[in-house]
Amino acid sequence: MIEFLSQPWPWYVAGPLIGLLIPLLLIVGNKPFGVSSTLRDICAATLPKVTDYFKYNWKEKTWNLLFVTGIALGGLLGSTVFKNPEPIAISTETKSDLNQLGIQNFEGYVPSDLFAWENIGFSSLVLLIGGGLLIGFGTRYADGCTSGHSIFGLSILNWVSLVATIGFFIGGLLASWIILPLILG
């Protein structure tokens, strides 16, 4: 058990465990699995309600706000008590691709060449702020993210979620192959 908790989990453990959250949330509270709607709840709870989009009773979503608070706690637990060995064993091809973009340090979960405070420069901010804005805007425009569409939506066999997932991948491929090299090159 200790051995298991101190090693990275393979996909065939993590995938099914994540999938089991779907029946768990449904059976325990009749709740759909989905993370990105909490970003809207945070807006509704903290920012001026400038349009109707934010005029609803966000308190009914308290359960989901607690869920995402838990996600952060899980990250904290992982990075302290149940730490994984680093650097992550990503493929050598990926490493050499990223080397060409000026990424040398593969320690940790995010590239410190880009996202460590002392290394934050213009291109880091483009990625963090631009990426964040696109995530927020895009996920509400598409009515879901990886959890709500790609995992929950596909699990209930909704074709709309398949369209969304294909869209996510078109965007990701475009960014990973073309835009990132332009920004970092």
Next chain:
Amino acid sequence: MMKNLKYLLFGTIFGLILYKAEVISWFRIQEMFHFQSFHMYGVIGGAVVTGMISVMIIKKKNIKTIDGEEIKIVPKKFTKGVMIGGVMFGIGWAFTGACPGPLYALVGAGYWSIGIALLSAILGVYLYGIVKNKLPH
């Protein structure tokens, strides 16, 4: 509040899985978009298959919630936004190496600069709320 507290626990489990399976790693996301490892496809695919089987069983056996309620599953509806917003989201996913769940998990794990991305994502939703009625849906 008390009756909602269990969701804090479920979220913690989810966050820990995301951490332990390295799903919140920027490197893993680049590797996925470069088709250089099966790992991320295995995680997402494994979750979908497990979820799909679970939902099938719930429907077939007419399983109720623990409070005896009928389980309601509401599919999301199609709009043009599913495609346009989907592509925008995908670009953000590759930029930050994180989707919304991992954004929370990374901040929790002490990657503070990712907080900039999380705040920007909240701002992005706010902007969407402002211009929503002018967009094609």
